[in-house]
Amino acid sequence: MKDYQAIAAELEKRVEGEVRFDRYSRLLYSTDASMYEIEPIGVVIPRHKGDVQAAIEVANRFGVPILPRGGGTALAGQTVGHAIVLDFSKYMNRVLEVNKEELWCRVQPGLVQDELNAHVRSQGLLFGPDTSTSNRATIGGMIGNNSAGAHSLTYGKTLDHVLELTVYLSSLAGRTG
Ligand SMILES: Cc1cc2nc3c(=O)[nH]c(=O)nc-3n(C[C@H](O)[C@H](O)[C@H](O)COP(=O)(O)OP(=O)(O)OC[C@H]3O[C@@H](n4cnc5c(N)ncnc54)[C@H](O)[C@@H]3O)c2cc1C
Structure with missing residues (x-):
């Protein structure tokens, strides 16, 4: 117990x-x-x-x-x-950086997809995989599920757009160096 x-x-x-x-x-x-x-x-x-x-x-x-x-x-x-x-949805939900020239952004995992798209819309950008729960689905959850949407033949699935992740592995937690 x-x-x-x-x-x-x-x-x-x-x-x-x-x-x-x-x-x-x-x-x-x-x-x-x-x-x-x-x-x-x-x-x-x-x-x-x-x-x-x-x-x-x-x-x-x-x-x-x-x-x-x-x-x-x-x-x-x-x-x-x-x-x-x-x-992750309450606090770790920010857009950290957008690189319009190279077409990538860095975000926290609790960011909701629609909020990311609202953030980049004025720059003519869109994060494509159009999951139908996009007004509450987070980027971390979309990566976890490899979420896709009605237009995935055009936009691809979430994992097609992941360039790099910062992760904590439980097997390494507590170790330094
Ligand atoms: C009505 C309805 C319609 C839907 N339509 C679609 C659709 O069109 N396409 C589609 O693909 N899915 C769909 N889904 C499923 C779901 O909404 C999506 O897959 C969505 O992207 C999940 O995002 P979320 O933030 O809710 O993830 P969650 O449900 O919170 O998590 C999903 C997975 O990711 C993991 N995870 C979450 N955050 C992290 C993190 N920071 N680090 C590591 N792992 C993490 C969780 O442990 C879990 O395994 C639908 C669901 C419903 C209820």
Whole structure:
């Protein structure tokens, strides 16, 4: 039996964003757009990548899984599980850089697709894969699902447009150098 209070206490010490282990939050995050319902261990809402790394390190230390979540619109239960859910949609949702000449941008994973397109529209640009949930689907979730849309023959799927990712691997969390 894991000591969930100890996990929450350790996360609260190390994470600047929100740590929610109360029953209300756990119920809120126990569903997504699928038919499944599983209560998570707790929820972390990271403010920055340091929080993500800290959450992974704490999860590793206590031997519990983590589960990233964007808009929670995946249909097969991908974002529900008995894990520490990391919700990227609240704070890690910014456009960091747009390079119009080279046609790329750098964004945080919780950015909603329509918000990215609203940001670049004035420059005549569009992030193509037109997932029908584009008003809430996040780029991180689109990458996780390799989302596509009605015009994917023209635009391609999400992974056709991913140039580079910054990732934290749980197997490397806690190591330096
Ligand atoms: C009515 C409806 C219509 C839909 N239409 C389409 C469609 O046209 N095309 C289509 O492809 N899909 C469609 N979907 C499925 C879904 O909406 C899309 O795949 C969407 O892009 C998922 O984005 P999300 O932010 O909600 O991801 P989530 O559901 O939050 O997550 C999806 C996956 O990505 C992972 N993930 C999320 N963020 C991260 C992160 N930062 N790091 C690592 N992994 C992460 C999650 O763990 C999960 O495995 C539809 C769903 C519904 C309910």
